[in-house]
Amino acid sequence: MTTGVDLGQPQAQAIRSDEDVVRVRQLVRAVAVAVKLSLVDQTKVVTAASELARNTLVYGGGGSVDVVIVDNGRRKGVQIVFADSGPGIPDLDLALTDGYTTGGGLGLGLSGARRLVDEFQIETSAETGTRITVTKWSR
Numbered sequence: 001m002t003t004g005v006d007l008g009q010p011q012a013q014a015i016r017s018d019e020d021v022v023r024v025r026q027l028v029r030a031v032a033v034a035v036k037l038s039l040v041d042q043t044k045v046v047t048a049a050s051e052l053a054r055n056t057l058v059y060g061g062g063g064s065v066d067v068v069i070v071d072n073g074r075r076k077g078v079q080i081v082f083a084d085s086g087p088g089i090p091d092l093d094l095a096l097t098d099g100y101t102t103g104g105g106l107g108l109g110l111s112g113a114r115r116l117v118d119e120f121q122i123e124t125s126a127e128t129g130t131r132i133t134v135t136k137w138s139r
């Protein structure tokens with residue numbers, strides 16, 4: 001895909017609409033290709049990003065995403081940070097339980113996303129909203 005942007009630089013994207021969620025998928029795919037993730041791992045991280053972007057939109061009331069190439073000296077990876085100023089997640093353990101939803105979804109987005117990436121971190125509070133950081137490393 002030709003994005004016309006320098007994927008070596010952090011990429012920021014607002015999440016305010018379904019079209020933005022599509023753009024997040026495209027951006028994550030492009031960066032995953034750039035760091036040479038396998039096709040399977042590309043699909044895993046794109047799927048995780050899609051679920052988290054949708055949650056940011058639906059539950060967080062919109063927000064933003066940053067997509068960054070990370071390098072630990074041995075491997076490269078793609079790191080994605082989702083942030084919103086929504087109500088926060090009051091019970092994280094519950095929210096991460098397969099099938100738990102407050103919105104009539106399948107309740108598999110958050111738990112599924114966690115399984116699809118290598119690193120998964122959530123900071124959430126009613127005051128500051130929700131910030132989720134995920135990383136997928138090349139093998």
Ligand SMILES: Nc1ncnc2c1ncn2[C@@H]1O[C@H](COP(=O)(O)OP(=O)(O)OP(=O)(O)O)[C@@H](O)[C@H]1O
Pocket residue numbers: 051055056059060084086087088089095096100101102103104105106107108109110111130
């Ligand atoms: N950014 C967020 N802000 C506030 N609450 C959230 C956020 N993301 C998830 N949640 C809460 O966690 C629950 C579980 O999220 P999850 O993505 O697993 O399920 P879902 O979105 O309800 O359904 P699915 O993603 O399977 O369609 C949500 O129903 C919601 O209550």
Ligand SMILES: [Mg+2]
Pocket residue numbers: 051054055105108109110
């Ligand atoms: Mg969801």
